[in-house]
Amino acid sequence: MPRPLTLLPAVLSALAANWFAGFIPQIAAGQALTWSRPWIPGAGIEFAFLLDGLSLLFALMVTGIGAIIFLYSAVYFKGHPKLTMLLILLSLFAISMLGLVLADDAITLFVFWEGTTITSFLLVGFDHEKEKARDNALQALIVTGLGGLALLAGLILLGAEMGTFRLSEMNAQGELIKASALYLPILILVFLGAFTKSAQFPFHFWLPGAMAAPTPVSAYLHSATMVKAGIYLLARLTPALGGTEVWFWTLTIVGAVTMVWTSILALKQTDLKLMLAYTTVMALGALTMFLGGGTRYAAMSVAVFLVVHALYKAALFLTVGLIDKGTGSREVNQLGGLARAMPVTMVIAMLAALSMAGFPPFIGFIGKELIYEASLGVVTEPLFVATAALLANANMVAAAGLVAVAPFFGKQCQTPKPPADPTPWLWIGPGLLAVLGLTFGVMPSLIDSSIVTPVVQSIIPGEEPVELKIWHGVNLPLMLSLLTFGLGFALFYGRGQIRSSLQSDNFTGGLDANGTYFLWLKAFKSFAAWTARTVQGGQMTVYLRTAFVVLGLLIWGAHLASRDVFEAPTEFPDLIPLTISALIAVSAAVVLRTASRLYGLTALGVVGAGVAILFVFYSAIDVAITQLLVEMLVVLILAVALVKLPKMPREVNFRAGDAVIASALGLGVAFVLASVTSKPFDPRITEFFNAASYPEAFGRNVVNVILVDFRALDTLGEVAVVLIAAISAVAALTAGKRALATKRGGNK
Amino acid sequence: MNSTILKTATRVLLPIFLIASVLILLRGHNQPGGGFIGGLMAVIGVALYAIASSVDEARKRLIVDPLVLAGIGLACSVLGGLWGAANGGAFLEGVWPFYEYVPGEGAKGWPIGSVLLFDAGVYLTVLGAVCAILFALEEAVYTDKEGRS
Numbered sequence: 082m083p084r085p086l087t088l089l090p091a092v093l094s095a096l097a098a099n100w101f102a103g104f105i106p107q108i109a110a111g112q113a114l115t116w117s118r119p120w121i122p123g124a125g126i127e128f129a130f131l132l133d134g135l136s137l138l139f140a141l142m143v144t145g146i147g148a149i150i151f152l153y154s155a156v157y158f159k160g161h162p163k164l165t166m167l168l169i170l171l172s173l174f175a176i177s178m179l180g181l182v183l184a185d186d187a188i189t190l191f192v193f194w195e196g197t198t199i200t201s202f203l204l205v206g207f208d209h210e211k212e213k214a215r216d217n218a219l220q221a222l223i224v225t226g227l228g229g230l231a232l233l234a235g236l237i238l239l240g241a242e243m244g245t246f247r248l249s250e251m252n253a254q255g256e257l258i259k260a261s262a263l264y265l266p267i268l269i270l271v272f273l274g275a276f277t278k279s280a281q282f283p284f285h286f287w288l289p290g291a292m293a294a295p296t297p298v299s300a301y302l303h304s305a306t307m308v309k310a311g312i313y314l315l316a317r318l319t320p321a322l323g324g325t326e327v328w329f330w331t332l333t334i335v336g337a338v339t340m341v342w343t344s345i346l347a348l349k350q351t352d353l354k355l356m357l358a359y360t361t362v363m364a365l366g367a368l369t370m371f372l373g374g375g376t377r378y379a380a381m382s383v384a385v386f387l388v389v390h391a392l393y394k395a396a397l398f399l400t401v402g403l404i405d406k407g408t409g410s411r412e413v414n415q416l417g418g419l420a421r422a423m424p425v426t427m428v429i430a431m432l433a434a435l436s437m438a439g440f441p442p443f444i445g446f447i448g449k450e451l452i453y454e455a456s457l458g459v460v461t462e463p464l465f466v467a468t469a470a471l472l473a474n475a476n477m478v479a480a481a482g483l484v485a486v487a488p489f490f491g492k493q494c495q496t497p498k499p500p501a502d503p504t505p506w507l508w509i510g511p512g513l514l515a516v517l518g519l520t521f522g523v524m525p526s527l528i529d530s531s532i533v534t535p536v537v538q539s540i541i542p543g544e545e546p547v548e549l550k551i552w553h554g555v556n557l558p559l560m561l562s563l564l565t566f567g568l569g570f571a572l573f574y575g576r577g578q579i580r581s582s583l584q585s586d587n588f589t590g591g592l593d594a595n596g597t598y599f600l601w602l603k604a605f606k607s608f609a610a611w612t613a614r615t616v617q618g619g620q621m622t623v624y625l626r627t628a629f630v631v632l633g634l635l636i637w638g639a640h641l642a643s644r645d646v647f648e649a650p651t652e653f654p655d656l657i658p659l660t661i662s663a664l665i666a667v668s669a670a671v672v673l674r675t676a677s678r679l680y681g682l683t684a685l686g687v688v689g690a691g692v693a694i695l696f697v698f699y700s701a702i703d704v705a706i707t708q709l710l711v712e713m714l715v716v717l718i719l720a721v722a723l724v725k726l727p728k729m730p731r732e733v734n735f736r737a738g739d740a741v742i743a744s745a746l747g748l749g750v751a752f753v754l755a756s757v758t759s760k761p762f763d764p765r766i767t768e769f770f771n772a773a774s775y776p777e778a779f780g781r782n783v784v785n786v787i788l789v790d791f792r793a794l795d796t797l798g799e800v801a802v803v804l805i806a807a808i809s810a811v812a813a814l815t816a817g818k819r820a821l822a823t824k825r826g827g828n829k
Numbered sequence: 830m831n832s833t834i835l836k837t838a839t840r841v842l843l844p845i846f847l848i849a850s851v852l853i854l855l856r857g858h859n860q861p862g863g864g865f866i867g868g869l870m871a872v873i874g875v876a877l878y879a880i881a882s883s884v885d886e887a888r889k890r891l892i893v894d895p896l897v898l899a900g901i902g903l904a905c906s907v908l909g910g911l912w913g914a915a916n917g918g919a920f921l922e923g924v925w926p927f928y929e930y931v932p933g934e935g936a937k938g939w940p941i942g943s944v945l946l947f948d949a950g951v952y953l954t955v956l957g958a959v960c961a962i963l964f965a966l967e968e969a970v971y972t973d974k975e976g977r978s
Binding site: 702703706707710711713714717718720721722724725776778779780781782784785786788789790793794796797800801803804806807808810811814815 | 857858860865870876877903906910920928930944951968
């Protein structure tokens, strides 16, 4: 019995699933529910949500399978020190995923999309002491994160082109976008987002890597829900973007390549979990391919296969978790003859695997019949699609055998732990899923009009209701099914040989997406290091020189470009400011020529004080006070730093280059000032503040009223910058100290 | 630094700087002053104290870590802004619960409200942030001189 509090997420998720299930009759009747709240009205962005057939199916999967996963995790990780953290992250993920599938606003959808990316990153890297987990988490983040950026660009283009961010409104006027010149760029960007998220070729490699996550996490994120977000997005936008040649062919080819290639890679694996990961990518490929099918049957096969896959794959992942827990191993070669010791686990595994392999009377059989039916009618190339489906499905039969038959029969192997069935708390969840797979297969009327029809109608608006049957008579799809089983059995019996030939190095011919990713990452890192080395030299003089040169160029550029002619000031300045200016000039000269830091500091102080007095003279008293106080602080800080600075050289070298930069910048500023002051003064702003300051903000000091009231947001930003600068400075100053302390400690 | 003159002078100067800094903060709305200038003034007082006695001593007298102080300051400023939003206005809109403008007579009541909270936040942020940098700098300098602090 797990601690009651750890069951809270499971209970909440189950309640949510029950709540969503309450909407089934309404949605099945063809209604759609919407809810929205203004978010950024100026840009037409809302928090908008929509519940229709497609989002309802996904919401049910997220909450229903979620409840099972939460229960399983609470028991699986009972007593684990990070169980609370795991449950919190999983809950955050579930909320993001729910928001993603319910969103009707493109930007709302994107925010939740990124929420799933980030929680996935944290969950894959859950065992962050392991380097592999960290690397794989980063890989998942980089691949899906880059795809997310592309998606954002695509959604913004789409929103700008359509004049609305509401997905339902976009779907209602699909012809408009398909006629637009931006259609192709939008499509490419959206495809990039969907393909990276749903691990389509050539981005398929991150998903098996994500198996570094704990098993329940993989079952939930990387099989049942998150990786289907890309599929969801494509299905959601089918009415808006679908129906063109480029849509059909891209989805068909990418989906088919992904499906066939990863179903072959699945047979190569020895780790049961990795094998399931590759079959998941295969399923995602199939879904992508049929979204490019463009027919009623294709939409039906997508809808049914979503249900089929969610039920059997989550169940199988959790079963692998049971095997791992019961025996201490997930390696095919270490497992065998477990039927006697783990009967319950075996039954669940068999039920799920039979659905996966597509045997009647499981829902998987209906799914596979539909896949063949759809393959033969696709708008692209039926022969190509049907062949790809046949190959992948045969591999699937073999993989199902490897997961559910091989570990339980045959010779009993020595496992790290004596095998035994785990507690019912653990197997009840996967058991339920596996039984549902059988129930829906025997009674497809449970889901055809209530779940499948609304999904089909979301993908193809206005499509006729669907009726699912387990027996279609003797037809071509049935023949293809029989052929699949035959091929699958052959592959299963030859599994040993196939695996060893697949594992030999020359099989992929040097083509390795994962390796390419790491090469790219390495190159990117060394480029970043090179940039940092080159630009961030770490020498103050270099930084100052760069900053002043840029500033000087900008000022002179603006100055010369404007061709501004200004008159020399007509009246001669007063004696006092003139004297102070002379003092400032002399002090500046002393700073330049002195060989003593103390003299230099004092002379610099005179420059600052002189400027402050000039401010007073022109009645900018607040600025003058600030200037004086800053001067004092500079003296205090330098007084501390002086202790550590190296000795000054006796002779001060004249640096011609720096002299040019300094004079150019100084003259530029002087010219600009002269040019500005020679223009007539526009008093409107001053008049406004003088008039409004007291009645509206109760202050007579206009400078301060501007700072804390009229332009308080600027001040807030500046104050935040002050704090950030202080944190960075303290970090930089203490980091060296700490390193020194550890070094000394180590020497002792 | 071991200077009896500085130590004795600081004993008198520190309270003067601190009281003056608060006065500058408070008068800022109508006369030269305000949170930023007040904060700088307070920093100079604290910095003098840190040089005359020691950074450790100054840290002790400050009670909270200077970066935490700066964080509290930023939080005050944000709260001052949220107050305006919560009061039905915009973020950072001034709220004066005890103050009223009577045409012809000027403002009546106590000038306390969200704007003062905001400016006090600026004061604390400047004080905390600059003290944090200064203390860290002094400690970095003295640690290198093997021991003495």
